Amino acid sequence: MKKLITTLVSVVLTMTVLTACGGKNSEAPSGSEGSSSKAITVRLGVFKNITHAPSYVALDKGYFQKEFGDNVKIEVLSFDNGSEFSTALATGEIDLGTVGPGPSTNQYVKSKNFRVVSGSNNGGAVLVVGKDSGITDVKDLVGKTVAIPTKGSTNEISLRLLLQQAGLKVTDDSTGVQIIARAPADTLIAMRQKEIDATLIPEPWGTQMEQEGIGSILVDWNKIPPNNGDYPLSIMVASDKFIKEHRDLVKAAIKANLQAIDFIEKSPDEAYASINNQLKELTGKAMDVELIKAALARCHITSDVSKEAIEEMAKVSIEAGYIKDITVDTLDLSEFVDLSMLEEVKSEK
Template sequence: MKKMNGILLLVLSAVLLLSACGQSKEAASSAGSTTVRIGLLKNVTHAPAFIALQNNYFQQQFGSNTKIEVTAFDNGADFATAIATNQIDLGYVGPGPVINQYLKSKNIKLIAGANNGGAVLVVRKDAGIQSVKDLVGKTVAVAAKGGTPDLSLRLLLQQQGLKVSMDTSGVQIVTRAPADTLVAMRQKEIDATLIAEPWGTQIIQEGSGTILVDWNKIPPKDGNYPLTVLVASDAFLKEHRDLAKKAVQANKQSIAFIQQNPEKAYPLISDELKQLTGKGMEPALIKAALDHLKLTEDITLEDIKEQAKASFDAGYLKVKEDELDFSSFLDLTLLNEVKKEK
């Protein structure tokens, strides 16, 4: 009996040892896992992000031991607040909101471009507008104050010697969400809009407006200005620089895929939009949006300075002009490394 008890004790010890080893490995695996929280906007101009998710470029780059959480925002201001307060790690946004947030918190880095341009100036067919100068006394809608289309509109008016005003002596600028802009144009509540695609094409297709200034004539730089960029928090870059670099690589892959396989990209972009908003988009509209922008991972400090100056002149940046220093905001070291490795 004693011998039998000894054998049982040995077996039990072995089972407990194997169980402990298994738990130890599982704990080690769990301890080594990472969650990357990606933010983006529910807009087709964020196509590189959509393709990176649909084609699993992020997951392939990060590895199977990394979990991805996606948060979709309605506007860039909410995105900028989220990344500054550590609610997300990296993601896609327009430069305007993060420029503003950077000046407040100094804890965000712009690490790559995604696309340039992508907005058009559409006028109501019966508004009697034949040129930009005809906008005097008219009401023009933009999606948000301080957003890239708003800044582009102000630069366009400035080029034509026009002023922004609250009365008919100048051009009145109002804010409308893109979907509301379509209705406002149809009901003659506004006379024009500088709006990102595909909303401009939708207005034209329904017959209520025409393009007055196409995307490749919109300032600054005739449409070659950053509309969507890839940013990361300082904390994420410090703790997971390797993963941030892989996000830059996934972004590059996505841009290349869209450029080389546009017909395959349209349904994928629509599928991601459907996941984010509950509604997809017709391929023709997605094509219109992508045809009216330049996909590129490249961006320069001059691009950022130009947009910041426009935002400052509009009164959106509450700092002194000599405080518009973005040398620490733009960090292209990861992008340059990715380019060298190709």
Template sequence: MNKTIYTSLMIVVLMLALLSGCGSSDAGSEGNSESADSITVKIGLLKNVTHAPAFVAIKKGYLQERLGANVKIEVQSFSNGSDFSTAMATGQIDIGYVGPSPVINQYVRSKNIKILSGANNGGAMLVARKGSDVLSVKDLAGKLVAIPTKGSTNEISLRLLLQEQGLKVTTDKSGAQIIAMAPADTLTAMKQGQVDAALLPEPWGTQIANEGIGEIVADWNQIPPNKGNYPLTIIVSSEDFLNKHRNLAKSVLLANEDAIQFIHDNPDDTYSLVNDELKELTGKGLDVELIKAALEHLNLTTTIDEDALKTMAQVAVDAGYIKGVSPDGLDLEGLYDLSLLKETQEGK
């Protein structure tokens, strides 16, 4: 009888130990139950071909594969980086693809956003309306030049381009006048002779040139800083999401690398993928040849050029977009967390 009781007790102890072990396994590597419970990751992006890695990561399933079957992905698209940054600051999105200038502005205001990786360098160009008499950057004096939004990465590049030629941004004919309008509206305004030139992300510049509305004045590889080799599309995360879900953030970076590699290896297959995603985001696709031409103007890379971003940030300070910062008091040290990118590059 005593032996029977002892055997029964040992069975109970073993069962409890097994159950305890299962519970430890379900806790997840981050201690936030990610491996046991479903979680929603809200990803933001802009509706531009310059965000091609994001489109491919979605369409090829790289994001879902890297994040795991228990993760629900919600994609939110934005027309400009300012709206993206506001959405991240208010918790509407967790992580995503955007241009750097709105991110820098947001960081200076709140310190609650982090740059994690690059996605694309360059991919904007300066085009001038036919009949505007703008044949070079110097001819922009006294002209009206459009950019997508105030304080955008494209405006910062335009200001640098003007500085290189000794031109100022003014509100009268003594210098270049800048106006903000959506790229589609810029195309219409050019047709109607209301705008002289524009610095736009692809594929808008190529489209304006292809339709005979305007001509390229400064191609993508002439746009400052670094003659087109500057961060135009980066991956950022809210600090809260990064602190709670570093493994998920890392998974997004891995999916981004998967997508960039696919685009490099399979350019012909990429065009339809980008077009399909654009149709879903905007309700309208693009001519495949236009997407092909636009992608040829992108330098897809995960590298982050901090010096280029500092140069662009300083222009934003001088232009008054970053408030409360002295001309020499800009500190971006806490803006970056490139540790996860380093891990992915080292195969960890």
């Protein structure tokens, strides 16, 4: 009996030691070998416009799936504006995706729980004026109504910078420029019906207004501030929680984004088809390929991110009242833009 008890104790002790040793592997830190061994779902946020073209191509060509691996399921969630996207990211509804710096910076200052990990597209917005508006110069916008996709958007920040350059103020009366928020599809209708005088809007909407003959482009994408169009309009962001738990998958997403950018540059005709496939998937409606081609000509698809441009736009958001309880002097975005993983992926090539 004594021998039996001794044997049982030895077995229990052995099992305890084995369990303890095995526990380190079962709870491996994110980014280590085998961290994504069990099936998970990655919730990817995307927009319904061409300025997010790399995400479309990466989805359509299977780059995301290839880099994530077979054990990862991708759940795509589409958004109409950056504020909704940024809120979803901050509250854990999505893990990563592409968004504009305006609304994402506004949200980051409040929640500080996600960061920029790569660029996707610089530029791609234009200032369109109505066909019979009589506007031939930015200074002619005094007393006029200009639409932007949503309050606090990157497009509104660019518009405010453009007005500042012309010495104009944003007001609620005819002494300055009145800014109203309209979804791009509603802006198109408003322009047709001459309910607005102008709009600063992302592609392909500007090109569509131009092609329809209801508006003309007063300030092309490469003259829109900051940096004459070379500013982040679409950036890849990821939640801190997702980075901590799945750093390897964030790097995989960055790699897929880089592959898509390269594909758009080297195989534009095939890229147009991929973009159209995803637009149809997200909106239920395909787009004329020539419209996609013309719109992409007004974008600079790149992984580059200008921290200085993001900071400049953030200061405009502070002055406009979108970022509260912080001053221009105390603004600190040093942890918001984290390109370390992008650099790691590029160095691994």
